[in-house]
Amino acid sequence: MADERRDTTTDGGLPAETEVGQPLGVPRWVTAVLPIVLLVLVLGAFVFTSPLAGIQGGEPLPDVTVTHSTLPSDDTVVLHVTNNGPEEVTISQVLVDEAYWNFRVEGAGGDRTLEPRESARVVVPYHWNPGWDLEVDLVLSDGATVSHGIEAPQQSPGFGADVLWTLALIGLFVGVIPVALGMLWFPYIRTMSDRTLHAVLLFATGVLAFLAFDAGFEAFELAERIPGAYEGNLLVVSGVLGALLLVQSISSWREGRAAGDGRAGGGLWVAYLVALGIGLHNLAEGLAIGSSFALGRVSLGAFLVIGFMLHNVTEGPAVVAPVARDERPAWWHFVALGLLAGAPVILGGWIGSLAYSPTVGAFFLAIGVGAILQVVWEITRMVRDAGGRVGSATNLLAFLIGFAVMYATDIFVAI
Amino acid sequence: MPSLDYTSAAEVTAQLEERLVEAVGEKPDVSRRTVLGGLGVAGSAAVGIGSTRAGADSGHDEDEHGTFGAVDEYRDSTFDPHEFLRTFNTGESGQDAVPQRIYEENGRTVREFEFTAVDTTITIAPGIEFEAWAFNGQVPGPTIRAVEGDLIRVTFENFGRHAHTIHPHLKNLDPEMDGIPQNGPGVLETGESYTYEWIAQPAGVHFYHCHSLPLKEHIHRGLYGAMIVDPDPERVRENPADYVTDHPSQITDAMVDDLVDEAKTRNHEYAENDAVNELVIVMNSFDTNFDGGNEVYAANTRAFAYGVGETDGNGDWTAGETKRPIRIDKNERQRVYLVNATEFDLVNSFHTHSQFFDYYDHGTTLLPTRQTVDTVMQTQAQRGIIELDYSDHEPGLYMFHAHQSEFAELGWMSFFEVV
Numbered sequence: 001m002a003d004e005r006r007d008t009t010t011d012g013g014l015p016a017e018t019e020v021g022q023p024l025g026v027p028r029w030v031t032a033v034l035p036i037v038l039l040v041l042v043l044g045a046f047v048f049t050s051p052l053a054g055i056q057g058g059e060p061l062p063d064v065t066v067t068h069s070t071l072p073s074d075d076t077v078v079l080h081v082t083n084n085g086p087e088e089v090t091i092s093q094v095l096v097d098e099a100y101w102n103f104r105v106e107g108a109g110g111d112r113t114l115e116p117r118e119s120a121r122v123v124v125p126y127h128w129n130p131g132w133d134l135e136v137d138l139v140l141s142d143g144a145t146v147s148h149g150i151e152a153p154q155q156s157p158g159f160g161a162d163v164l165w166t167l168a169l170i171g172l173f174v175g176v177i178p179v180a181l182g183m184l185w186f187p188y189i190r191t192m193s194d195r196t197l198h199a200v201l202l203f204a205t206g207v208l209a210f211l212a213f214d215a216g217f218e219a220f221e222l223a224e225r226i227p228g229a230y231e232g233n234l235l236v237v238s239g240v241l242g243a244l245l246l247v248q249s250i251s252s253w254r255e256g257r258a259a260g261d262g263r264a265g266g267g268l269w270v271a272y273l274v275a276l277g278i279g280l281h282n283l284a285e286g287l288a289i290g291s292s293f294a295l296g297r298v299s300l301g302a303f304l305v306i307g308f309m310l311h312n313v314t315e316g317p318a319v320v321a322p323v324a325r326d327e328r329p330a331w332w333h334f335v336a337l338g339l340l341a342g343a344p345v346i347l348g349g350w351i352g353s354l355a356y357s358p359t360v361g362a363f364f365l366a367i368g369v370g371a372i373l374q375v376v377w378e379i380t381r382m383v384r385d386a387g388g389r390v391g392s393a394t395n396l397l398a399f400l401i402g403f404a405v406m407y408a409t410d411i412f413v414a415i
Numbered sequence: 416m417p418s419l420d421y422t423s424a425a426e427v428t429a430q431l432e433e434r435l436v437e438a439v440g441e442k443p444d445v446s447r448r449t450v451l452g453g454l455g456v457a458g459s460a461a462v463g464i465g466s467t468r469a470g471a472d473s474g475h476d477e478d479e480h481g482t483f484g485a486v487d488e489y490r491d492s493t494f495d496p497h498e499f500l501r502t503f504n505t506g507e508s509g510q511d512a513v514p515q516r517i518y519e520e521n522g523r524t525v526r527e528f529e530f531t532a533v534d535t536t537i538t539i540a541p542g543i544e545f546e547a548w549a550f551n552g553q554v555p556g557p558t559i560r561a562v563e564g565d566l567i568r569v570t571f572e573n574f575g576r577h578a579h580t581i582h583p584h585l586k587n588l589d590p591e592m593d594g595i596p597q598n599g600p601g602v603l604e605t606g607e608s609y610t611y612e613w614i615a616q617p618a619g620v621h622f623y624h625c626h627s628l629p630l631k632e633h634i635h636r637g638l639y640g641a642m643i644v645d646p647d648p649e650r651v652r653e654n655p656a657d658y659v660t661d662h663p664s665q666i667t668d669a670m671v672d673d674l675v676d677e678a679k680t681r682n683h684e685y686a687e688n689d690a691v692n693e694l695v696i697v698m699n700s701f702d703t704n705f706d707g708g709n710e711v712y713a714a715n716t717r718a719f720a721y722g723v724g725e726t727d728g729n730g731d732w733t734a735g736e737t738k739r740p741i742r743i744d745k746n747e748r749q750r751v752y753l754v755n756a757t758e759f760d761l762v763n764s765f766h767t768h769s770q771f772f773d774y775y776d777h778g779t780t781l782l783p784t785r786q787t788v789d790t791v792m793q794t795q796a797q798r799g800i801i802e803l804d805y806s807d808h809e810p811g812l813y814m815f816h817a818h819q820s821e822f823a824e825l826g827w828m829s830f831f832e833v834v
Contacts, residue, residue, distance in 0.1 A: 075481065092487075092542025095710070099483045099824030100540070100718065112542070125481030139710060141542050143703025 175345030182316010204318030206402020239366025286348020556640025578602035618646035619778035635758035718826025740830035
């Protein structure tokens with residue numbers, strides 16, 4: 001195969017064999033730059049002569065998003081706002097439950113005016129009641145109102161070493177330990193027949209596919225709260241596609257680079273990819289945990305940890321299954337794989353609690369989805385390369401079981 | 416033997432109770448996110464550490480809880496609600512922005528005013544602008560004041576984008592002068608003008624407004640104002656029954672003397688009137704986001720304009736530049752001409768703290784229609800006269816406001832500073 005491709009470029013096209021003569025003898029770079037220069041000129045002419053002035057009517061509507069609110073103490077409400085519109089907006093007054101209330105705007109350069117794309121915090125001294133819904137309206141200078149409901153307000157825990165420690169412990173229990181436990185199936189997996197192993201691999205892709213859907217829906221849900229200027233839905237799509245293609249291109253590059261090297265096509269590489277995909281997903285999961293923390297959404301009981309452990313323990317065999325046919329990798333590979341897959345929960349928790357924003361959250365989720373999709377692709381190829389048939393009845397059932405098991409444990413988590 | 420088994424009845428009750436609690440306590444939209452948040456407690460509980468700081472610490476209420484009220488002062492100085500309170504356009508004197516004159520015609524006093532309708536922008540709360548339609552550029556429109564029986568002549572020119580009229584709440588004998596689209600000149604288009612003539616009657620505090628359609632838009636955008644008709648003491652002496660709700664047979668000579676004296680205090684042309692501190696308050700409201708509900712309520716357009724500038728909540732306060740209480744002399748009699756121009760709400764109200772007052776519904780009587788009350792309500796276009804006496808009060812701040820607490824917190828909250 002490699003021989004047939006010798007005279008093609010890496011992208012499969014034919015190399016340019018003849019120099020095409022330049023018109024008027026201008027250098028090559030001039031012809032490259034010319035269209036850009038002309039574009040700048042045309043744009044400049046458009047901006048300065050305003051040819052559309054005659055048909056433009058009305059001003060753009062103010063577009064302000066309240067991304068989220070935090071309640072740092074029982075007598076303070078903080079709204080995090082972003083101006084999406086092309087014009088500056090001024091927050092003139094604030095209504096709390098239909099009453100004008102005193103407030104101050106922090107982070108907008110000392111005044112109450114937000115430039116386009118500028119974000120700020122509106123701090124309202126208001127003695128709220130835990131669990132009693134609050135309705136806050138920002139009244140802009142032209143009288144437009146921006147509403148934000150705070151459901152069942154609870155104090156945000158703020159930030160400190162104890163919170164970081166708590167999140168680390170949660171991450172350990174939700175992420176690292178279950179994945180590590182799942183990886184303990186490795187010796188058993190090694191004893192399996194090819195047929196069974198392929199079924200296990202397909203089971204793993206079922207697990208991953210479920211996670212992709214789960215995180216994908218979550219990302220689109222979050223995207224609704226992303227300030228309009230950032231185009232939440234498209235950001236998610238870009239994140240998914242971007243991560244998918246980026247991981248895939250790294251994979252292809254490595255494959256092309258180390259052709260002939262035994263390890264390159266080996267399962268360890270796939271195992272790392274799986275761990276990376278799951279890790280990115282778990283990072284997003286950690287973000288969710290951390291941001292719930294930041295938003296004061298702290299409720300429910302300890303059995304959820306058990307639910308999550310069950311849920312995540314299935315990620316362990318998914319990580320180690322690809323190396324089942326190889327020589328047993330060194331022990332530290334297992335540690336690395338486990339940490340790569342599980343530890344991001346801790347990292348995500350920290351990021352989520354420190355710098356929560358729906359934009360960051362949705363983007364991380366989207367990256368997780370993209371990475372997972374690439375891993376699914378990689379595993380199915382691995383099965384095919386090992387002489388297996390991806391679409392066999394056993395494999396399809398295994399995939400379905402993986403999906404169903406995740407669904408079942410997810411119900412347990414999402415009671 | 417009772418037919419009812421108490422034990423099973425108790426069980427059934429307990430079951431129903433439980434079901435109710437579950438139904439009420441159920442949060443159908445608990446998201447995964449919320450659930451994940453639960454791990455905070457769960458995780459720490461599982462490991463035996465308990466400091467998530469999620470529970471509110473008790474016992475730290477020493478700091479401020481914030482207070483209601485509009486933040487900042489008014490930057491726009493084109494309209495001063497304090498000046499508006501005491502400005503009456505009588506033909507002889509009034510605002511510079513309202514050209515006016517007074518003269519005799521066929522033995523009748525004529526008070527002539529020039530009115531315009533313009534589209535303008537007004538400030539209704541600090542930093543909040545409202546696209547208004549306004550008589551002579553202000554909301555409320557100029558307060559017209561005449562004496563019973565005078566001819567009020569208003570030359571009205573429309574400079575606004577929309578067609579407008581002026582409809583007076585007077586007893587008006589000429590249908591052409593009613594200021595409605597269906598009669599007389601009809602609506603006045605942009606650039607058109609018309610001269611309305613009305614006999615000032617009956618005595619009282621009245622209302623004028625644009626009657627173009629859509630009605631609620633034209634009124635709520637600002638085309639309204641107060642019109643005061645002072646009683647003529649001579650007419651009061653001749654027709655005392657017109658100024659009381661009593662049956663004519665109950666009217667004694669002493670009562671007539673009292674009514675005439677009262678009429679003199681109401682009539683701006685008599686010296687007795689100078690002893691009374693008179694104030695005009697038009698209760699109004701503004702829907703800034705077109706949702707059919709008001710975002711701002713006010714006395715004379717500007718939210719909290721008669722409130723204190725700043726307060727620490729412990730009785731220490733400072734007057735602001737543009738937000739300050741109405742200062743009154745405790746030894747003067749106070750008379751408030753109160754008009755309700757609130758749109759979208761059924762009623763508005765006026766409530767005084769630590770004080771009771773006499774109320775004259777529509778101001779058409781010279782004896783109170785309600786005595787010793789501290790709250791009155793008015794539907795839209797209803798109006799009345801309130802008379803207050805603070806002579807036995809300690810100097811200081813006395814609040815008055817709409818006793819729809821919602822309206823009060825949305826701007827219709829004011830103070831008298833009694834000195």
